[in-house]
Amino acid sequence: MPQPIRLKDHEKDSRLIRQRAVVGAVAFLLLTMVLIARMYYLQVVQYEYHTTLAENNRIHVQPIPPSRGLIFDRNGVIIADNRPSFSLTLTRERAGDWRQVLDEIVKVLELSESDRALFERRVKQGRRPFEPVPVLFELTEEQIARIAINQFRLPGVEVVAQLVRHYPLGEHFAHSVGYVGRINEKELKELDAVAYSGTHHIGKTGIERFYENELHGEVGYEEVETNARGRVLRILNRTDPKPGKDIVLSLDVHLQEAAEAALGGRRGAIVAIQPQSGEVLAMVSQPSFDPNPFVTGIGFKAYADLRDSIDRPLYNRVLRGLYPPGSTVKPMVAIAGLDSGVVTPQTRIFDPGYYQLPNNTHKYRNWNRNGDGWVDMNLALGRSNDTYFYALAHKMGIDRLHDYMSRFGFGQQVSLDMFEETAGLMPSRDWKRARYRQAWYPGETLILGIGQGYMQTTPLQLAQATSLLVTRGKWIRPHLAKTIKGEVPVDPNPIPDIVLRDPSYWDAARKGMEEVTHGARGTARKVGDSAVYRIAGKSGTAQVVAIKQGERYDRSKVAERHRDHALFVAFAPVENPQIAVAVMVENGESGSGVAGPVAKQVIDAWLLDQNGQLKAEYAPPAAATVTAP
Template sequence: MPQPIQLKDHEKDARLVRRRVYVGLAVVMAFFGVLAARMYYLQVVQYDYHSTLSESNRVHVQPIPPTRGLIYDRNGRIIADNRPSFSLTVTRERAGDWRGVLDTVVEVLGLTVEDRQLFEKRVLQGRRPFEPVPILFELSEEQIAHVAVNQFRLPGVEVAAQLVRHYPQGMHFAHSVGYVGRINEQELKALDPVNYSGTHHIGKTGIEKFYEDELHGKVGYEEVETNARGRVLRVLKRTDPEPGNDITLTLDLQLQEAAEAALGGRRGAVIALQPSTGEVLAMVSQPSFDPNLFVTGISFKDYGELRDSIDRPLYNRVLRGLYPPGSTIKPAMAIAGLDAGVVTPTSRVFDPGFYQLPNVKHKYRNWNRGGDGWVDLQTAIMRSNDTYFYDLAHKLGIDRMHDYMSRFGLGQRVALDLNEETGGLMPSRDWKRARYRQPWYPGETLILGIGQGYMQATPLQLAQATSLIATRGKWVRPHLAKSIGGRPAVDPEPMPDIELRDPRYWDLAREGMEMVLHGARGTAKRVGDTAAYRIAGKSGTAQVVAIKQGEKYDSKKLDERHRDHALFVGFAPADDPQIAVAVMVENGESGSGVAAPVVKQVMDAWLLDEHGQLKTEFTPTLSAEASPR
């Protein structure tokens, strides 16, 4: 039986559709409500936050590195300046495939594989985001043109104009002024990231390093508006950087050139001080090098030649060269003996050509194997008599010797602003026990009395010890900075003066030094006879290799680099010292014959006018005791 056909309930279907529409509408409205709430939250509640983000995408703060301070010599001649240069920079965040971009740079400019490796190394060094990194310096006009033509292939690459350090005097002040170089990763961690943003170079050695904070200045900045590709559209705000302070040094360019000429291309060191002020007038370490090579990055070849040279041009002999001071310390030893009371001005020692300790067969030879007979203190200085100073050292003893020589600056750093200076070595009982686990022997005291043995000093320390004798014990640290930003350099920790029981002891030593050059039997009489003024000085010889007991020194049997070093220290004019000089000539053998003429040439350049007469400003008007410190 057929089923009845049910008729469609249109009313019911309509109600179902309406319900679905209402549910769908509610869902849509709910979604719109959530969207509106989210928009309200973003647009109103977090307005400041998102407006800042938006502004950061459009506005960038770019650092403006300060101009590095200039460096002058004492007469206003420029030693270190800044010159404009074009460099190629890469901003890694804007370059995309920056390694591919570097490959294109090498192709466009026709550079080498080594250049490509150096570029990548520079890009990978730590820096702030979106900070351009210089990869190539000193661009030529042709290179700039090639970059401009291929700019579409070099995203993130730009040619930037900047000031680069330049040393117009070249090699003359490489060891004193030093040089700047690219900031490495270790230095970057220690630097103020804000003040050094945008700065790519820092002082590496010398004055450039010691006064980095003064020379660098303070960074500036500018707010710039950029497009989506990072191109600057306009500058919104600018704060100018503060340039670094200019520094005037105590060095004199003409005296520096004269000292180099006097050294005559030989390996060695010359240091000239003004005794009353501690100003370093000349500082020469030969051979030298061109500091300009290091500013924008020295090539592997050039650095290898400097590093591997047997003459060690990178080695600062004035500050780091350690040599036995030899007989140059005998005047200081004489003062120590007088003040300690172990000798008197009239004490005499008989010199048969050697010295022996009581009950010891070993003979400590005098340089004059024939002996000088009876010698007193001043004669011993004039003749550089080893026997007298063996006896003095034995009487003084290592403990008092160490104390007195330390007061003269031996075994310690003496300079104010030469941070590369090494302290040298003034040995003591405790030092030997700690170093070798051995006691101190009397024979070691004897050879220490003539500046041999364990004792080591730098030419700067010898110059300072000589200045102390010239000023009768007035301690002023040697320094290179005469003024910083117009302000005079100040020693924050001045050294105490050397006080003696009788100030006349200074005069006895000074007169003995004067006799070295002007006495009838002075060891440097030939040099003194040609001087237009009185010089007080002392020669010295530093052994490079030891010779056996009883053997004579024969330079012909030795390789040139195994021969003795020649030393000479002195000050002039003897009655009113205006300059103190220490000279060391490596393997020069004769202090009086080789180093003393260099000292005199340096003194002549400072003290004499073009007519060979003592300059007016150096004509004595005050007694030495009344000379200003």
């Protein structure tokens, strides 16, 4: 039987369609309202926030590094300046695949793979976000043109003009002024991020490091508008940086060159000080090196050659070189003996050529094996008689000897502004017990009395101790900075003066030093005979390797670098001292024969005029005349 045919209910279908249309319209309306609400929230409620984001994408604040303060010698000669240079910088955040960009730079400039490795190491170094990193310094005009032509291939790369530290006198002041170098990761963590924004170099050694805060200056800023690729379109606002303070050093270029010439290419150190002011007039450590390559980054091979050189050009012998002072400390030991009351200037001993401790057969030899007979303090200093000072040291004992020698600055840092200075070593009972777990022996006191044994000093300490003889114990710490932006540096931690029971003891020691250079039997009388002024000095010879008891020194059997060091300290003119000098010639063997003439040449360069005569301002003070009433 056929099924009935169902008729379509148009009314029902119409209702369903109307319902769906209403639901769709409501849903559409709701979505539209949500969209409008979201737009309102973003554009009205959060207007300032998103405006700031947009502005930050368009406007950037860039730091302007300050120009580093200049460094001059005492006569206004520039020792360290800043010269303009074009550098290639890379900003990693704007470069995308920055390694590929480095590859493009190498191709464009036709550089080597070693340059590519150096660039990557520089980019990987610690840095702040969005800070351009210099990868190549001192671009040539051709390199600048190549970068400009290929700019579209080098996102995040810019050629910028900046001031770079330069040392026009090269190696002459490498050990005193020092140099600046790139900020490393450790320094980046320690430095003030704001103060060093945009700065890529910092003082590494010498004056550059000690006075970093003064030389650096204050950073400036500028607001710039950039395009989507980060290129600067215009400068909107600018705050100029404050340049670092200029420093005038007490060093004298001409005296420095004269001192270097006096050394004649030998390994050694020279320090010249103006005793009354503590100003260091010359500071020479030879051999030296050119500090300029360290500013922009020295190559691996060049640095290895300096680091591994047997002559150690990077080693500052003035501040870090430790040497037995030898007989140069005998004037200070003499003052110690006088003030402690164990001897007087007239005390005499008989020298048979050696000294023996009571109930001991060991002979401590005088350098003159035949002996000098009866000697008092003046002759003992003039002849540099070891036997006299063996006896004096034994009478004093190690405790008093250590105390007095420490007052002269031995075993401590003496400078005011020399960052790398080492303290040296002034041994004592406690030191030996802590170091070797042994008692102090009387024989060690004897050899300490002639500047041998454990005692280690720097050339700067010897120069300062000599200056104290001039100032009669008044402590004025040696310093390199004469003025900082016109202001004289102040010693924040002054060292107490040396006060003796009788001030005439200073005269006794100074008279003995004058006997060295002008006495009939003085060990350095050739130095005094050739001078047009009175000079007081003391020679010293310091052993590098020990020789056996009873043996004599034979230079032909000793390697050149194992031969004795030659030392000499002096001040002049005796009547009106203007300069104190300490000279150390490594393996020079003879203090009076090698180091003495070097010291005299340095003093001549400071005291004499072009005609070889004593300058008028350094002449001895005129004797006062007394007229009858």
